[in-house]
Amino acid sequence: MGTENFDQYREDTPGRANVADTPDRVAYYRQLQELGTGALWNVANKIEPWEPVSSSVPMLWRYEDLRGHVLKSLDLVTPEEAGRRVVYLENKGRADVVAAVGWLYSGLQTMAPGECASSHRHSASALRFIMEGSGAFTNVDGQKMTLGANDFVLTPNGTWHEHGVSEDGTICIWQDGLDIPLMNALEANFYEVHPDLQQAVSYPVDAATGTWAGAGLRPAGEQWTKRYSPLLKYEWAPTYEALQNYARVTDGSPYDGIMMDYVDPNTGGPVMQTIGASMQMLRPGEKTKAHRQTGSFVYQCAKGCGYSVINGQRFDWKERDIFVVPAWMYHEHANASDTEDACLFNFNDLPVMRALGLYREEALGENDGHQPTLSN
Amino acid sequence: MGTENFDQYREDTPGRANVADTPDRVAYYRQLQELGTGALWNVANKIEPWEPVSSSVPMLWRYEDLRGHVLKSLDLVTPEEAGRRVVYLENKGRADVVAAVGWLYSGLQTMAPGECASSHRHSASALRFIMEGSGAFTNVDGQKMTLGANDFVLTPNGTWHEHGVSEDGTICIWQDGLDIPLMNALEANFYEVHPDLQQAVSYPVDAATGTWAGAGLRPAGEQWTKRYSPLLKYEWAPTYEALQNYARVTDGSPYDGIMMDYVDPNTGGPVMQTIGASMQMLRPGEKTKAHRQTGSFVYQCAKGCGYSVINGQRFDWKERDIFVVPAWMYHEHANASDTEDACLFNFNDLPVMRALGLYREEALGENDGHQPTLSN
Amino acid sequence: MGTENFDQYREDTPGRANVADTPDRVAYYRQLQELGTGALWNVANKIEPWEPVSSSVPMLWRYEDLRGHVLKSLDLVTPEEAGRRVVYLENKGRADVVAAVGWLYSGLQTMAPGECASSHRHSASALRFIMEGSGAFTNVDGQKMTLGANDFVLTPNGTWHEHGVSEDGTICIWQDGLDIPLMNALEANFYEVHPDLQQAVSYPVDAATGTWAGAGLRPAGEQWTKRYSPLLKYEWAPTYEALQNYARVTDGSPYDGIMMDYVDPNTGGPVMQTIGASMQMLRPGEKTKAHRQTGSFVYQCAKGCGYSVINGQRFDWKERDIFVVPAWMYHEHANASDTEDACLFNFNDLPVMRALGLYREEALGENDGHQPTLSN
Amino acid sequence: MGTENFDQYREDTPGRANVADTPDRVAYYRQLQELGTGALWNVANKIEPWEPVSSSVPMLWRYEDLRGHVLKSLDLVTPEEAGRRVVYLENKGRADVVAAVGWLYSGLQTMAPGECASSHRHSASALRFIMEGSGAFTNVDGQKMTLGANDFVLTPNGTWHEHGVSEDGTICIWQDGLDIPLMNALEANFYEVHPDLQQAVSYPVDAATGTWAGAGLRPAGEQWTKRYSPLLKYEWAPTYEALQNYARVTDGSPYDGIMMDYVDPNTGGPVMQTIGASMQMLRPGEKTKAHRQTGSFVYQCAKGCGYSVINGQRFDWKERDIFVVPAWMYHEHANASDTEDACLFNFNDLPVMRALGLYREEALGENDGHQPTLSN
Ligand SMILES: [Fe+2]
Ligand SMILES: [Fe+2]
Ligand SMILES: [Fe+2]
Numbered sequence A, B, C, D: 001m002g003t004e005n006f007d008q009y010r011e012d013t014p015g016r017a018n019v020a021d022t023p024d025r026v027a028y029y030r031q032l033q034e035l036g037t038g039a040l041w042n043v044a045n046k047i048e049p050w051e052p053v054s055s056s057v058p059m060l061w062r063y064e065d066l067r068g069h070v071l072k073s074l075d076l077v078t079p080e081e082a083g084r085r086v087v088y089l090e091n092k093g094r095a096d097v098v099a100a101v102g103w104l105y106s107g108l109q110t111m112a113p114g115e116c117a118s119s120h121r122h123s124a125s126a127l128r129f130i131m132e133g134s135g136a137f138t139n140v141d142g143q144k145m146t147l148g149a150n151d152f153v154l155t156p157n158g159t160w161h162e163h164g165v166s167e168d169g170t171i172c173i174w175q176d177g178l179d180i181p182l183m184n185a186l187e188a189n190f191y192e193v194h195p196d197l198q199q200a201v202s203y204p205v206d207a208a209t210g211t212w213a214g215a216g217l218r219p220a221g222e223q224w225t226k227r228y229s230p231l232l233k234y235e236w237a238p239t240y241e242a243l244q245n246y247a248r249v250t251d252g253s254p255y256d257g258i259m260m261d262y263v264d265p266n267t268g269g270p271v272m273q274t275i276g277a278s279m280q281m282l283r284p285g286e287k288t289k290a291h292r293q294t295g296s297f298v299y300q301c302a303k304g305c306g307y308s309v310i311n312g313q314r315f316d317w318k319e320r321d322i323f324v325v326p327a328w329m330y331h332e333h334a335n336a337s338d339t340e341d342a343c344l345f346n347f348n349d350l351p352v353m354r355a356l357g358l359y360r361e362e363a364l365g366e367n368d369g370h371q372p373t374l375s376n
């Protein structure tokens, strides 16, 4: 703010600030600065934009590029040294907050058979989406869950958690998703290491799914007052089956094809208070139209191949590739196959948008709903 | 109230009314009567009992007794004449309000292949639990659903509905459950015949289950603001599977064994605002302990055989038998088999109790939780 | 049901039951009776009416008729003998359940200076509306509240309560309103006498109003999770002032004039789960139009004079008169004065109607919204 | 991230990252950078702190320092040029986002008689707290409200609003509070100028208070489904009276004295979804103990004088001074007078903390709850 030019955001529109610098005014602005203040009209047009312009950029990380590096970390660091052995994804526009997009963090974690990370908890909400390997498990507040490819599992805000791979498993890789950047931005991030470094298994293995995975059913007498889903683990097989069942009775969304949100069966609401997640299926040959939303998205291709156009830029993806859609950027998806379906997992901060009354959505009206793609 | 004795409810307990008739008082009471009034102390102990005493009695209806009579109605009346061809269950204590227990109505309905009842709607909430036959269907607000044995289906308050059996089906029998008596008692019962007598099928058949039967999943973008479950149909196979899954990870309830409530996946709450329903499984050899609850229950045995002790009276049941537990009566259940599980379906008015802040539950403390049974 | 005529409710309308008795059928009906069953078509049209027909009748009780009798009870019984010294209002159609209308009980209670009734609690929700006298008080769960004319005070479901008149007060009369009949009908009525017969005063007198009577304000840090209003007492002066303020900025309701519902400041919802209450002001000369609602109403004139037409019958009222409007009966109100406003207090069971999804309202379309009045 | 040192955040604690740079690792980190990725263990301890450390600093702005400069803006810019004539408060640690503290913006606005700013709307929620002058008004979605000193008024997310001073008023100054920085951070900020630049007055003046300011009362039949308070304006006189009433029946909070939250009478919840506000009274001589909370606070002294100790630093305040408490910093307040009470208004982002499950509070345990103050 030490610049000589105070009037750099002027707009010549009724209702907007439009005050030219004059010697009197500039003298006044300097006085204001000394008092820990400023003239709103010099920054009003900057801090009150007509619509959001995300500081993130659309990006795609190819799994074939990352996989080797992720595995290499097995040789470079132990889980004890590293806490967690993770390669994180860094958005070009968000390196300062270590975010993959917006306020969402994502990384790829790998563990070898017999390894187990120490137990801890934090304000950040976390999820895992399993990419490869067998024998992975997580323990959330004493609930041990076994994990396979395309399973989606929660470790909500404040829960003790640890994860590992069983002795008879194989090297595993999974995607971590967290809202660490948001928790830091909101100055509400607390962290604790478990006093025993490992926590006990207090329930039968996979008790959560045994208890809460009956559709339209809930265990009589079970109380659940926490504000995250008691189901904790969402397995791939029933998720994929649900998408196929839904496809038989719906035309789907013009923007997202056949899409289901993972929800808390106790409330019908999002799985956690600050992170939502969905799985969508693009039918053979399906090409969706473009829309944009407040909120940021991290996608992973769970099945098949195709491409997405984000803010006019085309990104081709296949299984395990990860890409991000920043807030209020148009995006549309296409399945590249005419015979196989393609599935995209995503996690997002829509629960934040909705809880604060900020969710908006807009379809692209022109060009039959499709963005002109820029040359790469 | 024309009796000479006004003081028949006296109790000699501090805090309770205890006013003996005297000539002065009786003269006074007669004056009050003429004014459309009365002295509270003469009725206070009657209208403020120490605890509820249900006007219903425990009863069991054996399917083998009823089945022939239900089928006989096929010859006696047409659906057109009868509206619905139903034999209703009449509680000895509730004949005045045509209730099976408390404020709950139940009946057995039969239809032959090719028959279809006319479409109508009412304030009473209704459900159907399929007992036998193939080809049954129901159409609720344009959603046609196919029905098989042990399927549970809703026709909520205010929805247009009709039901029938397809041409290629067999004679079907199902149990109807409604809160007609409650709607009449609350003076809120409205009834309408569909202007076209039949309604259109506006969705793919079984769209509700295709859309809403994914556990922990909800169709992205689908709005559902009605206060009853969009799932509408709860099929037997996934219900039974959920009970078995739950049994693997829980000890179950000492009073109810392995029990799941049917719920609205949109909210996690009861399927309708005035009627709840549950399915419970008694493991081989299981004998539960006694408890009592506010609220009335209509049970149907969906699988196996056993007995229940209700208010000290033993009722033996096997598949398709129906019995009722009146409010605040102790009840306990036993599976008669040491090798097969037994399943009991029930519907009840617990949502009313809970919505009005009246739900209470109490375990029997004495005799290790088991009622002494009276001789029959 | 021992009658020879089973077909007395036939209706010759498509979709309604219309089955004539025949010897075969009558023989069948007799067999059904022996099994604790019946043929639905014989009662369907009776238990599924086109619209509610209340079993209550509109009635008005003139205070000048009742007051002397109420006071006479001071000589006839002590509070210790009577529990509470109350003359209850008995609807001609509801004597069997001791209701003033529908499922609502009402009575006039009187106490002399220095008297105090014993403490107790029950499932029935209760309210008091003060009619005359000074020094009345009530103690609800340790919160002692002082009461004056037209004050409205709650004693919700499950709260310990006692009431009395201070030594330096005068003889007091107030109206009690309760849902005792509903609690009995729902078989959920429990009653307990306080182990000490009197309860302690655990808070500063009138703590509830001191804490919760700031409009648009709530005490920071106070937790309130109970499902009834923590305000407990609604005083007349601010209520009347609020009506006048509202009158300055609204045209009011064509059916109810200037009307405010008493609410729970913690939720904005009704004061108790099963009883609601309102105060309405008819401006000088105001005559409202007729409408009808599900739910029953007990009115007391708190100020002024006028008349109401209920189901075509005119009832003239003045201060302290009490009248009732049964469910689904048209009613309209008129202020008899062209210079003074008139105020009507009412309590009702609308919270039950709303909690169960049964609320309906309908305006009278014909005759400019006014009922033709029958000769008295 | 181009630094040679990757291991600058190491912690020698079990469960925390502790990986020393080695040539192999550094080479690996460089490869990761090229792929738009990084090694989590190098930043984990930084982005997962043990507890929040706010980037804001405690600050106080004295009104006597600011007032002259605020008034000077009357000569320097017109409302037409400036949009709004406001001097904003800039936290030393938050100049980049134009925040007074955390994600909260605040400014002092001045208008002269006859001036009126143009109508607009935005995603940011706003409030005004009147500091001096007469004749100020605001129009929110057609509801014109008159404003006096210490009145608190809302212009919620998405509402059209404009404000001004009537011709017969005096120069007015008020404090604006908004969450502009949060809306920008969440990339959800939209802005629109009203098509007519001014909006109509569609209701009687001060209709909101006439309708919704009855304590424990709500206008019968009025629907309000928006997620902000329909009361809109909270006047000083009833607020101060409520504080005094509350003081008579409570000991108050050890940390905040007599404190009331402004709430939405329709729900009992916060006035807007993203900003809360409270008024607290420190009784003569009162000195509170220290506590800390997630969430940021902007205070204005509304009455009296005293001081606050924030994170060990003492700030003396008197009427109209403004100061801020950053997240998770201990703070305690003292009234400097032994005869007069002192009142502090504050607005904050607690509704965000609560909606996202992030609210925490902690009392200072040591030193009898008082912070040692640092020398200034
Ligand atoms: Fe973690
Ligand atoms: Fe999309
Ligand atoms: Fe029906």
Ligand SMILES: [Fe+2]
Pocket: B255, B256, B291, B331
């Ligand atoms: Fe039970």
Ligand SMILES: [Fe+2]
Pocket: C120, C121, C122, C126, C161
């Ligand atoms: Fe009582």
Ligand SMILES: [Fe+2]
Pocket: C255, C256, C291, C331
């Ligand atoms: Fe009315």
Ligand SMILES: [Fe+2]
Pocket: D120, D121, D122, D126, D161
């Ligand atoms: Fe604005």
Ligand SMILES: [Fe+2]
Pocket: D255, D256, D291, D331
């Ligand atoms: Fe505080």
